[in-house]
Amino acid sequence: AQSVTQLDSQVPVFEEAPVELRCNYSSSVSVYLFWYVQYPNQGLQLLLKYLSGSTLVKGINGFEAEFNKSQTSFHLRKPSVHISDTAEYFCAVTGAFGNEKLTFGTGTRLTIIP
Amino acid sequence: DTGVSQNPRHKITKRGQNVTFRCDPISEHNRLYWYRQTLGQGPEFLTYFQNEAQLEKSRLLSDRFSAERPKGSFSTLEIQRTEQGDSAMYLCASSLVGRLPSYNEQFFGPGTRLTVL
Numbered sequence: 001a002q003s004v005t006q007l008d009s010q011v012p013v014f015e016e017a018p019v020e021l022r023c024n025y026s027s028s029v030s031v032y033l034f035w036y037v038q039y040p041n042q043g044l045q046l047l048l049k050y051l052s053g054s055t056l057v058k059g060i061n062g063f064e065a066e067f068n069k070s071q072t073s074f075h076l077r078k079p080s081v082h083i084s085d086t087a088e089y090f091c092a093v094t095g096a097f098g099n100e101k102l103t104f105g106t107g108t109r110l111t112i113i114p
Numbered sequence: 115d116t117g118v119s120q121n122p123r124h125k126i127t128k129r130g131q132n133v134t135f136r137c138d139p140i141s142e143h144n145r146l147y148w149y150r151q152t153l154g155q156g157p158e159f160l161t162y163f164q165n166e167a168q169l170e171k172s173r174l175l176s177d178r179f180s181a182e183r184p185k186g187s188f189s190t191l192e193i194q195r196t197e198q199g200d201s202a203m204y205l206c207a208s209s210l211v212g213r214l215p216s217y218n219e220q221f222f223g224p225g226t227r228l229t230v231l
Contacts, residue, residue: 004156006156009154019224034160036222041224042224042225043118043205043222043223043224043225044157044207044218044222045222046207048215049219051217082167090156090157092156101147101162101170102147102149103159104156104157104158104161104219105156106154106155106156107154107156109223
């Protein structure tokens with residue numbers, strides 16, 4: 001079984017400032033890792049994923065994340081945020097066998113301050 | 115719109131009533147998942163189908179919950195004798211799974227928000 005910890009429930013950031021949203025995972029097997037974004041009253045949208053290969057993965061809307069196996073982390077970063085980035089962000093994990101259920105963290109609410 | 119659709123988007127019911135939600139996956143997607151998201155939490159897995167076969171159910175899915183996917187296309191999730199603790203967003207996702215082991219993205223619908231009074 002896998003688990004995900006997102007320690008920061010809320011992160012306020014000034015517009016155009018950089019941001020890092022933290023995610024740590026636990027698993028006894030190899031994993032796939034994901035970041036999803038949820039805008040108000042909408043479903044989840046995939047931002048980026050790590051399956052294998054390069055540990056630095058780039059996603060949509062200028063976001064990127066780095067897989068660190070030794071620290072069991074998959075932190076999400078963006079060098080300069082915009083008002084439109086205000087949303088809830090979820091880190092998720094699944095076993096690296098494909099096609100398995102996702103286990104999500106509790107989410108981080110990113111609020112951009114003008 | 116060719117995405118995952120869910121109906122209704124919102125449902126308000128009284129405790130003890132039965133409710134049914136529908137999910138229409140992306141056409142030709144053979145796998146369908148149900149998740150539940152309560153306030154302040156991330157989505158939690160409930161169950162999934164491969165075509166019409168229900169392959170896994172979470173312990174969160176009590177006897178009051180039942181899900182079906184009769185023809186391998188749309189799916190329904192029914193909750194009998196609703197309780198206030200059932201209030202949540204119910205999310206559906208679908209994916210296209212091939213014969214070889216690989217990653218296949220889950221596409222999520224907008225969810226059905228249930229409020230039990």
